Amino acid sequence: MPIAGLVKPFGKGKYKIYAGNTAGPSSYPSGGFDVQITGLSKVHAAVVIAGGGYLAEVASISGNTIKVKVNYFDYDAAGDGTAIEVPSGTDLSGVTFYVIAIGE
Numbered sequence: 001m002p003i004a005g006l007v008k009p010f011g012k013g014k015y016k017i018y019a020g021n022t023a024g025p026s027s028y029p030s031g032g033f034d035v036q037i038t039g040l041s042k043v044h045a046a047v048v049i050a051g052g053g054y055l056a057e058v059a060s061i062s063g064n065t066i067k068v069k070v071n072y073f074d075y076d077a078a079g080d081g082t083a084i085e086v087p088s089g090t091d092l093s094g095v096t097f098y099v100i101a102i103g104e
Contacts, residue, residue: 025091
């Protein structure tokens with residue numbers, strides 16, 4: 001996953017912009033899976049977009065690792081339209097997750 005560029009915010013220091021993708025895990029852990037952003041020592045902000053009709057969000061950031069929580073829409077549920085987390089153990093290895101991160 002490559003570093004896409006540099007940003008000089010507010011006239012202080014330089015931040016790197018990372019853009020890349022990763023496959024999901026073969027067994028999704030409850031609460032999300034970790035993605036280490038190589039090339040960054042610290043992530044300040046990140047966005048994740050999921051393929052395959054899933055909705056992904058950055059649940060937490062720690063150092064250069066982000067935790068990606070994955071949701072889906074269960075239209076057969078009583079509360080149609082509300083996104084719910086995929087069940088633990090779900091195979092997401094065929095799903096591509098696109099990541100954009102800003103950090104050092």
